[in-house]
Amino acid sequence: MTERVPGWPVEFQQRYRAAGYWQGRTFDRILADLADRHRDDVALIGGGPIADAERITYGELLTRSRRVAVGLRELGIGAGDVVLLQLPNRIEFVVTWFGLQHLGAVPVHAQPGHRHRELSQLAATTSAVAYVTTDVHQRFDHRGLARQVADLVGSVRHIIVVGELGEYAADDRFVTYRSVADAPEPAAPLHAGAASDLALLLLSGGTTGTPKLIPRTHDDYFYNSRAAGARCGLTAQTVYLAVLPIAFNFTWNCPGILGTLAVGGRVVLAESPDPAQCFALIERERVTYTAINPQLVPAWLDEYARGTADISSLEVLEIGSARLADPMARRIVTELDVTLQQILGMSEGLFCATYLDDDVETVCTTQGAPVSAADEIRVVDEHGTEVGTGEVGELTVRGAYTPRGYYAAAEHNKTAFTADGFYRTGDQVRRLASGHLIVVGRIKDQINRAGEKIAPAEVEGALAAHPAIESVAMVGEPDPRLGERSVVYLVVRGETVPTRRELAAFLGRAGLAAGKAPDTVRVIETMPLTPLGKIDKKALRAGGPAS
Missing domain, CATH: 3.40.50.980 (Rossmann fold)
Known part of the structure; x- marks a missing residue:
């Protein structure tokens, strides 16, 4: 490996090959x-x-x-x-x-x-x-x-x-x-x-700036396929519907297209994520497994309620690429006759997924557990010290399919990775005794409102249960008095627009502190998305009409 493609230390390469994670196949x-x-x-x-x-x-x-x-x-x-x-x-x-x-x-x-x-x-x-x-x-x-x-x-x-x-x-x-x-x-x-050669370059999922390039080798990426496919129960009988963009790592390899092909399954390529078209493909091809992001869930639930297609073949619905709000997860479990599988995955490597036989509470409230015994997880505070079970900290990881650096980014790698090779994900999580992870938010996404730290994901998750809200995102904006004020952007159902006071009361009933209620509410027609299908908060910070 050259400086442009950071490699694993020799001792780790030997360990991963000896354990059978890396099979030496291109x-x-x-x-x-x-x-x-x-x-x-x-x-x-x-x-x-x-x-x-x-x-x-x-x-x-x-x-x-x-x-x-x-x-x-x-x-x-x-x-x-x-x-x-x-x-x-x-x-x-x-x-x-x-x-x-x-x-x-x-x-x-x-x-x-x-x-x-x-x-x-x-x-x-x-x-x-x-x-x-x-x-x-x-x-x-x-x-x-x-x-x-x-x-x-x-x-x-x-x-x-x-x-x-x-x-x-x-x-x-x-x-x-x-x-x-x-x-x-x-x-x-x-x-x-050689299987240690560079096989592809993926793009980081960040919502600001030009994406970083992530080098993946044949050895590590194929192990990623196999480990993800095993957790997700893929077999030669699997019929996988690729809904999200094919170049997206979630669609391509988590376990996605490569994971399905690796076991001899069948892949159906959807030209559009439109639920009517996807449901028609599920019926036509007897699809058994598919994956979507949280932004598509409300539209899929609405389409299912119409009952226009027979999707009884669908066994597993995988949700990832962003945090699925607990209330929305419960709606899936209640309204769809499928097994919900939540995942936390990243192009930088780590893949977590709930087990197919996890209890309903675990499936609805966690984003899964690492799929590999080689995934070394540390949840750390701002000083890099590990926090206790159930405490919030930054997720860091190293392993057999988590590269040791970005492509041609030596300076950035000094801060993105620890000296001993752990990738700093920027995700705030809680790790349960079972090993399951709960995503709390992003470190850079925190809002510092008058000295109080607000995790937007928590507020977004609570507001997702509001019957008038189809999609929600919270961002911080500069404020001369508060330092930062909290702004929520809403895509609403129908004509009813909840006011700030109504949302504050709704959040209070959900058990959130009064300071977490939004300072400003803005209604927009559609939620802007990044090329990777995540809500584009950089675009939202440009603002909009307040209600």
């Missing part, structure tokens, strides 16, 4: 083994209407990805080269991802919502040589965006478009995906890499 080899065992079984299903639903087997996935690898190689892309991969939930993302693995090239998981600023910095930081994108998605022309990035970052030599080139055909940097995918299948393996 993803190209893993796919070949899966194709040997499940060659004629369906691996991927597109999320379009029945007549248009594309289905490919494990054998076809191997063949198509190897042909794409040859096409990429003919463009001069090889081992160690970095490629921006920005595609919606389409089969081409999976095929291209494995195609890059066959070459030893490194995909960067860009989100569909990322634009010029983020992508240019990602390309410049990694010296990316190519950019794989689509033509028009959700009425946005990604080809123009790609050209902007390539104009600014000279290392980007090729723009590979899944779709039509249109007016961009005159630019010799643009290549159709069809021309890449139509290459002949190679007669032999294309690259003999």
Whole structure:
């Protein structure tokens, strides 16, 4: 490993290999083994209407990805080269991802919502040589965006478009995906890499600034797949519906698409998170497992209440990417005939999940326990001293699938990681005697109101139970008298808008101190989200009309 990709100390590498966590297999080899065992079984299903639903087997996935690898190689892309991969939930993302693995090239998981600023910095930081994108998605022309990035970052030599080139055909940097995918299948393996090599670069889930790049190796990332899949009970009979963006680590590997493929299951790709479309896919494909974020839960519950689709095949609903409010968790348990599984996961590695046989109280109030015996957890105070069971502190972790630093960020790594390799997550949690974690909030998200520290997640969780509120977020804003005042943003149901006084009374009945009631209430039509699907509190701090 170089300074750009911090590695695990040798003693930890030896420990993880001896324990069988790291198996010494690269993803190209893993796919070949899966194709040997499940060659004629369906691996991927597109999320379009029945007549248009594309289905490919494990054998076809191997063949198509190897042909794409040859096409990429003919463009001069090889081992160690970095490629921006920005595609919606389409089969081409999976095929291209494995195609890059066959070459030893490194995909960067860009989100569909990322634009010029983020992508240019990602390309410049990694010296990316190519950019794989689509033509028009959700009425946005990604080809123009790609050209902007390539104009600014000279290392980007090729723009590979899944779709039509249109007016961009005159630019010799643009290549159709069809021309890449139509290459002949190679007669032999294309690259003999090591499992300790860099396999992909994920993006951090922070809501401010340009995302940090997270280096993941074949060894650690595949162990992440297996450990998550085991906790979530995935088998060859699993039919997983990918709802959230495919490049999102939650969708891709927690346990997600890779976790499902690792056990020979079937993946269905939803083109949209719209509940009506997703419920139709669940009914059509007899989906057994899916994952969404808390922002989608109210719409999914409303859609279920309409009873327009048969989703009786769905066994497990996984909720993650942000804290699920306890009242909303109880609604899922009460209103849906599924097993709720809460998770706390991060692209930086750690994955926690409730057990499928946990009692209802545990499922509704915790975000799960670590999935690996190699996950070393410390909950610490501001001085780095471990706090007692049940006390609030910062979650820190090191383990077999938690990298030791961000990519090309030596200075940042000095504060993001402890000297002995623990990642400082920034999450405030309480650890129960059972090992389950309860997320209290984010350290940087705290509001200091007249000297009192307010954890927005606590207030948001309580307000989520209000019948007039569909979505809620709390932020702090500067105040000359209080230092910071608390502001809640609401998306409401119907025409009724609760006043500040009504919300204060509601929070009081929920047992919260009077000082935690919001100073200001603002109503907005929709909650802004980051490209990773989390509420964008930076955008909210711009303010809005007070009620």
